[in-house]
Structure formats: C-alpha cells, structure tokens
Amino acid sequence: MKDLTLNQLIEAIATSDVNPQYCQDVVGIILHSENLTVQKLIQTSRLPRSLVVKILQQLQIFLEPPSEYIRMKPETPEIFLQYITRIQQKELQRYNWVLLTDESKQLGAFLSEIITGRALPKRSLDQFDATVDTVLRRVQFLEREGALARTKILFLGDYDLTSVAVAKKGGPAEIHVVDIDGDLLSLIQKVADTNHFPIQTHLQDLRLDYPPPLLAAFDVVVTDPPFTLNGVKLFLLHALRALAPNGRIYCCFGYSVNNLTVGVQFQGVLNELGLVARTILENFNIYTKAQSIGSTSHLYKLQPAKYPIKIAPLQIGNPIYSGYREKEDLVQLIGPSVRFRLIQEDLIARIAFEVLKENPQTIAAINSPFGLFQEFLITKGVSIKCIELEKMSEDLFHLTNIDRIEMVYPPPSRFGGTYEKLVVESPSFNLNSLMEWIKFKFCKKVYLMLPFQMDTILQNSTTVESSLLTRTYLSLFWNWTLLRSIPPEAFEPHFIQTAYFYEGAFLQKELLVPYPNRYILRELLEQPTKMVLNALREALIRLHEKKEIQFTKNQSKAFIEKLELPSEILHLRVQQLSDDEISIIIGELSKKTENLLKDRSEV
Numbered sequence: 001m002k003d004l005t006l007n008q009l010i011e012a013i014a015t016s017d018v019n020p021q022y023c024q025d026v027v028g029i030i031l032h033s034e035n036l037t038v039q040k041l042i043q044t045s046r047l048p049r050s051l052v053v054k055i056l057q058q059l060q061i062f063l064e065p066p067s068e069y070i071r072m073k074p075e076t077p078e079i080f081l082q083y084i085t086r087i088q089q090k091e092l093q094r095y096n097w098v099l100l101t102d103e104s105k106q107l108g109a110f111l112s113e114i115i116t117g118r119a120l121p122k123r124s125l126d127q128f129d130a131t132v133d134t135v136l137r138r139v140q141f142l143e144r145e146g147a148l149a150r151t152k153i154l155f156l157g158d159y160d161l162t163s164v165a166v167a168k169k170g171g172p173a174e175i176h177v178v179d180i181d182g183d184l185l186s187l188i189q190k191v192a193d194t195n196h197f198p199i200q201t202h203l204q205d206l207r208l209d210y211p212p213p214l215l216a217a218f219d220v221v222v223t224d225p226p227f228t229l230n231g232v233k234l235f236l237l238h239a240l241r242a243l244a245p246n247g248r249i250y251c252c253f254g255y256s257v258n259n260l261t262v263g264v265q266f267q268g269v270l271n272e273l274g275l276v277a278r279t280i281l282e283n284f285n286i287y288t289k290a291q292s293i294g295s296t297s298h299l300y301k302l303q304p305a306k307y308p309i310k311i312a313p314l315q316i317g318n319p320i321y322s323g324y325r326e327k328e329d330l331v332q333l334i335g336p337s338v339r340f341r342l343i344q345e346d347l348i349a350r351i352a353f354e355v356l357k358e359n360p361q362t363i364a365a366i367n368s369p370f371g372l373f374q375e376f377l378i379t380k381g382v383s384i385k386c387i388e389l390e391k392m393s394e395d396l397f398h399l400t401n402i403d404r405i406e407m408v409y410p411p412p413s414r415f416g417g418t419y420e421k422l423v424v425e426s427p428s429f430n431l432n433s434l435m436e437w438i439k440f441k442f443c444k445k446v447y448l449m450l451p452f453q454m455d456t457i458l459q460n461s462t463t464v465e466s467s468l469l470t471r472t473y474l475s476l477f478w479n480w481t482l483l484r485s486i487p488p489e490a491f492e493p494h495f496i497q498t499a500y501f502y503e504g505a506f507l508q509k510e511l512l513v514p515y516p517n518r519y520i521l522r523e524l525l526e527q528p529t530k531m532v533l534n535a536l537r538e539a540l541i542r543l544h545e546k547k548e549i550q551f552t553k554n555q556s557k558a559f560i561e562k563l564e565l566p567s568e569i570l571h572l573r574v575q576q577l578s579d580d581e582i583s584i585i586i587g588e589l590s591k592k593t594e595n596l597l598k599d600r601s602e603v
Contacts, residue, residue, distance in 0.1 A: 004062060004075050006082050016058045022047055022257075024087060026055045030063075031080040036070045039288075042295045043131070046283035048256040049291035097281045097299075098137040098144075107139070108132045111165050114191055119183045121159060121289075126226040126321045127181070128287045130160040137284065138222075138299075139165050142250065145301070147220045148172050154214065154242050156206070156223035156235050159184060167197035175199045176214060178238075180206065180346075182353040203353045205346040207320060210238045218242045224252040224285070227293065229262070231320035233269045236302075240273060245307050249275070252285050254297025275302045347486055348376050351423070354483055354503060355447055356380060360420035364443070423447045431457070431466035431474075446478065446504035453500050454480045468579040472586070476512070476522045478504035513546045516596040517589035524585070528575035532585070535574050536560050543596075559596070563588040 013023045025045050030036060033044070042052050056063070056070070062079065064071040072080070100108075112132055121127035139162070142148050148171030155163045155177045163177045175198055179185050185201040192199035202211050221242050225235035232253050239249045255262035270277060277300050284299035355363060355377075362383045377384060422443045450457060458471050466474075474480070486499040512519040523539030524532070537556045544551035560570070565588055569581050577585070 004073070004079055006079050006086075009059075009062065009079055009083050012058045012061075016055070018051060018055055018058070019257075022051060023055050023058065024084075026052065027059070027080050028084055030059075030070060030072065031077060031084060033070075037068065038070065039291070039295070041070065042291050043286045043288075046286070046294045046296040048258055048294045050256075050258060051294075097284055098140045100133065100136055100140065104136040104140055107165060107168055108136050110168055111135060111161060114161060114164060114187075118159075118161070118187055119181075122181065124321060125159075125180060126228075126231070127159040128290045130224070131286045131288060134285045134287075135160050135162050135165050138162050138250075139169050141281075141284075141299070142166065142220070142222070143169065143171065147248070147250070151219040152176075152217060152244070153220040153222065154178065154218040154239075156221060156239055156242070157225060158188065160224065161188065162222060162224075163199055164188060164191055164197070167192065167199055168195070172198065172220075176202060176218070178202045178204050178206070178211060178214070180204065180349075182349050182356075185353065186356070203350050205349075206234060206238050208346055210241050215241055216244055218244055219247050221247065221249045222251075223249070224297070226321045227254050227290075227297070228320055229265055229269060232266065233273070234320050236269065236273055236275065240275075240304065243304065248278075249300075249302040251300045251302055252297045253300065254285070254290070254293045256293045270302065274305045276305050277301070278303055350484060351447070351501060352376050352380070354501075355421055355423055356382070358420075362420055364422045365424075421445045421447065424449060432470050444506060448502045448504065449486070450500050450502065451497055453482070454502055468582050469577070472521065472582065473525070474504075476518060476525065477507055479507045480504050510546065513543065516543060516593040517586075519543050519546075520589055520593065521586065524574055528573070530574060531570070532565075532572055532574055532577070533560065533570040536563075536570075559592075563592055 009027075013020055013027075016023060022045070025047070026041065029041060029044050033040070038049070038052065038056075042049055045052065047055075062073060062076040064073060115129075115132070118129075121129055139148075147153065148166060148169065150171065150173050152174045153163075153166065153172045153176070155175070157179050158177050159179075159181070163175050166172060167175055177185065177188055177199060179201070180203070182203055185203055188199060189201045191197070192201075202214065204211050221239040223235045223239055225232045232251070236249065236251060239251070243249065253266055255266070279299075279301035281299040283294070283296040285297045287295045287297070289295065290297075360382065363377060365384055420443070422445070424447065454474070457466060458475055481503045483501045483503050486501055488497055488499075509519065509522055512522055520536065520539040520543060523542055524535045527535040527538065530538070537553065537560065540556040540559060541551055541553075565585065569577070569584065572581070
C-alpha cells in the first residue's frame with residue numbers, strides 16, 4: 001500500500017460536501033485526543049452525528065478500522081500535524097466561552113455526587129443531561145453577568161441540577177424550580193433541605209398552566225426547554241410571565257447545522273414574543289446524548305423589547321416534546337379529551353408529590369382500590385390500605401388481590417394501630433363517616449379533597465354533611481393547608497364543580513394555649529369517658545400549668561359555676577354529648593374565657 005501523504009488529506013477534505021471548517025475541526029480533535037469515542041467527538045466538535053460519520057468516512061484511509069475508540073494509523077499524526085500547522089489552527093477553542101476555575105472544579109465534585117442519585121432521564125420529557133462542565137460554565141457565566149447577586153431566580157425545568165450548583169455557589173436571595181417531574185423535584189428539595197439552600201420546588205405541567213404565585217416575581221429566569229418550536233415557545237411564554245420589570249431570560253436552544261431553517265423559525269418565535277437576543281453563545285452547552293443536533297445547544301440572553309409585558313394566550317397545536325407520548329400525538333383529533341387526561345395526570349402527580357413527602361411506606365386511601373392515584377403510588381413502591389366505609393361484596397374483595405394493595409373493613413379500633421397518612425380522594429362525601437379515621441390517635445397526616453373550601457365547611461356548609469362534633473374535631477385537632485384548587489375538568493370533561501385539596505397536619509395542643517376556650521374544648525374532647533364536670537376541671541388545671549400559673553380545684557369549681565352550664569350536661573360523659581349540648585358548651589366557653597389567663601381574680 002502506498003504511503004499516506006498530506007496531499008491525500010487535503011484532497012479528501014476538498015472533495016467532501018461537508019463544510020471544510022467542520023473537517024478541520026474533526027482533524028484537530030482527533031490529533032489532540034486520546035481514547036476518543038464517536039460520542040466524545042460529537043460533544044467536542046458540536047456537530048450532529050450524521051456529519052461526524054460522514055467526515056470519518058472521508059478520513060477512513062488515515063484511521064484504523066472502526067472500534068470502540070477512534071485511532072490513527074502510525075503515520076497519520078505527522079500528516080494531521082502538518083495539515084493543522086498549514087492552516088494555522090490550534091486545538092479547537094472557539095467554543096470555550098468560559099474557562100473553568102479551580103473553585104468551579106470543586107463545585108463539580110459536589111454536583112457529580114448528587115447526580116449519582118438522580119433518576120435516569122425520561123425521554124418522553126426531553127430530559128437530556130448536560131455535562132457537569134456545562135453546568136459549571138453556566139454558573140460562572142451567570143455570576144459574571146451579575147445574575148446571582150441577591151437576585152430572585154427561577155429555573156423552568158432543571159434536569160441538569162443547575163439550581164443546585166447555583167445554590168452551592170451562593171448569591172441569590174431566592175431560588176425556585178418549576179418542573180413536571182416529581183422525582184426530580186424531590187431530589188432537589190432533599191438536597192436543598194440537607195444543605196440549607198434557599199431553593200423552593202413547584203410541581204407543574206406547563207402545558208396546562210403556570211403557578212399563579214410566581215407571576216412577575218423574578219429578576220432572572222433560566223430554562224433549557226424541549227428542543228421543539230412549540231416547546232421553546234411555551235417555556236419562553238411562561239418565562240415572560242415570571243419576569244419582574246427589567247428581568248432577563250437565559251434560554252438554551254439547539255438545532256442541527258444540517259437544518260438551519262429551525263434557527264430562522266426560532267428567531268420568529270422570539271419576534272412573536274417580543275424578545276431581543278442580547279447575547280448568543282454558540283454551542284455553549286454539551287449534552288451526553290442528543291447526537292442528532294451535535295450534543296450541543298446555544299445559550300441566549302433574552303430581554304423583552306418593552307414593558308409592561310403583554311402576553312396573548314398560547315394555543316399549542318402540536319406536541320411540545322420531541323419524545324412525545326402517543327396521547328399527545330392524538331391532540332389534533334380529540335383535543336378536549338386529551339387535555340382532560342393531561343389535567344388528570346397532572347392532578348395525580350401533584351397529589352402524589354405532596355403525599356410522598358417524608359417517604360411514607362404505607363398509605364391508607366378511602367376510595368376504590370382501582371383508582372389511578374393508587375396505581376401511581378404502587379409504582380413508587382408504597383403499600384396501599386384501601387378503606388371501604390361500607391361493606392364490599394365478596395366478589396369485589398377477591399378482585400383486589402394486587403401486590404401492595406390491601407382491603408380494610410374493620411372499625412378503626414381494630415385497624416392495627418396508627419398509619420402514616422390517609423388520603424380521601426372523593427370530591428364529596430359525608431364527613432361524619434370519616435371521623436373515626438381522622439381522630440388524632442389514628443393517623444399522622446390527612447389529605448382531603450373537598451367540594452368547598454375548608455372555611456366554608458367549618459361554618460356548617462349544607463353541601464357537605466358534617467355534624468358540629470365533626471367540624472370541631474377538624475378545627476381543633478388539625479391544621480389545614482390548601483395545597484391546590486382542582487379544576488372541574490380534572491374529574492370529567494364536562495364537570496362544573498371545583499374541588500380543593502387540603503393537607504391536615506396534627507395540631508399540637510400547646511399552640512392553642514393563647515386561646516383558652518379552644519384549649520379547654522380540645523382537652524375536653526380528649527377525655528371522652530369522663531364526665532363533663534371532671535373533664536372541665538382537668539382541662540382548666542392543665543391550661544394553667546402550661547402557663548406556669550397556680551390554679552386550685554376550688555378555683556376551677558368557681559369558674560365552672562360561672563359557665564352556667566345545665567347540670568344534666570355537666571354529668572354526661574363527654575362521648576355522650578349531642579351537637580346541641582356541644583354548642584352550649586362552646587358558647588359558654590367563648591363568652592367566659594376571654595380573660596381567664598390575664599386576670600385570675602375574676603375566678
């Protein structure tokens with residue numbers, strides 16, 4: 001075989017239909033690299049796989065037969081060096097927009113350790129992980145831009161964990177992360193809590209809405225959206241909604257050099273949204289996959305052309321993810337039904353995200369055992385106890401022979417002790433039937449879906465059946481937090497009733513001490529087998545002990561007389577009280593306890 005020559009290399013590049021600059025880049029990378037794989041060549045050159053393969057074919061006479069690594073023949077290095085010297089090209093550096101510091105490399109070690117605990121990327125959500133060096137360059141660039149100095153910063157999607165790296169670097173006053181992936185948010189929040197980072201996570205499917213509390217709130221928005229025109233348009237629209245006056249957006253977007261038309265279309269998206277590209281860093285980001293676009297994307301610094309920002313509603317006509325699932329593909333044919341499914345899946349993911357906090361191993365659920373919510377929890381490895389408030393048929397009971405699902409129909413006293421969390425999914429029910437399950441001694445946290453807000457129900461709503469005793473338990477034993485409002489279409493496409501999803505955390509009795517009437521009533525209900533008279537005495541003494549105030553039995557007797565409660569009520573056992581009798585006790589306590597702790601002379 002004839003010896004290889006420089007002229008052969010020059011001819012091979014000249015006769016190729018590939019841009020000579022790309023060929024020169026590949027020659028330089030091969031010359032200066034060891035253990036070079038095709039994937040690494042794609043990442044370093046920022047060229048799509050199709051072009052890299054074509055260039056390697058042009059250079060095949062200079063290379064060893066294909067194997068795991070790209071290797072040069074013995075005489076090739078000298079020829080490649082002559083060629084590089086001739087065109088005066090040094091090692092490829094034009095994409096080195098940010099040179100990493102030693103401090104950044106230490107940050108990289110911290111980030112790499114966290115990445116080992118991250119779930120594998122979900123292709124259906126276009127999760128392509130950027131390299132650690134890319135994340136570090138982002139942090140350094142944002143710092144250089146002044147984007148981290150006491151700012152409020154939002155990450156719309158963050159599979160790369162850039163928010164964690166920014167938090168570790170320090171600087172922002174607040175960091176918020178919005179993502180559709182509950183597993184990812186759980187990891188980010190866990191890291192934030194462990195390291196006391198100022199990160200707050202928000203589960204949100206941006207195809208459906210943007211979190212209202214985060215509107216017009218941020219100095220900086222960072223996003224690496226799906227690399228579809230619909231995807232980037234959707235994420236940028238929400239980024240605009242998030243911006244405070246004079247805020248800016250840092251957006252990643254990539255496309256193949258083989259299809260520059262996409263770049264023109266992206267500019268059209270920016271024009272439509274009124275965004276100006278102030279800075280464009282070509283091929284700034286490198287990904288471990290995404291070979292079709294060269295495993296790279298550009299970084300854009302964007303600003304609205306004018307304030308205030310006016311945003312028209314966005315109608316999504318096509319899937320936003322390049323790895324979209326079948327149901328999104330059907331959106332052209334049955335849009336309302338698909339939207340219903342997306343909303344319902346979003347609802348399930350949100351509920352599960354809240355319920356799975358603190359990593360419970362067993363969850364009790366009051367509803368059918370075949371619901372989508374239970375199925376979702378099972379995929380997370382959680383055991384489900386499905387509670388039926390009415391006796392099931394024997395046939396249905398046998399149908400529930402599913403791993404990690406257990407049907408339960410005993411009274412709560414025989415349920416087997418406490419359970420970690422209780423979820424009640426139905427949007428309407430008889431609250432009285434639930435009371436035995438949500439008394440303080442049977443569970444730690446309760447999640448209720450209600451057709452009206454809790455305040456309305458506690459004021460004796462006629463829509464939800466609840467006794468005064470039930471409402472008293474709900475208000476005295478639990479602290480209720482509204483997690484979200486649920487649109488009607490989450491239940492049925494033509495449903496009209498909004499529902500409200502609440503988390504109830506057990507209310508520590510000590511928090512009621514400043515409110516004597518509520519504290520005494522709570523103590524009363526915790527002594528169900530005692531006579532009201534004795535339970536009231538005990539409640540009064542304990543209340544004063546909490547305030548380190550001496551209070552005698554005679555004083556408690558005098559105060560009980562002041563309440564003017566009928567003798568028949570005082571001599572009933574607490575558990576025998578009717579709603580009317582409880583109402584009398586509540587009324588007297590409200591009138592007579594206002595100054596109980598302030599002025600004992602009244603007693």
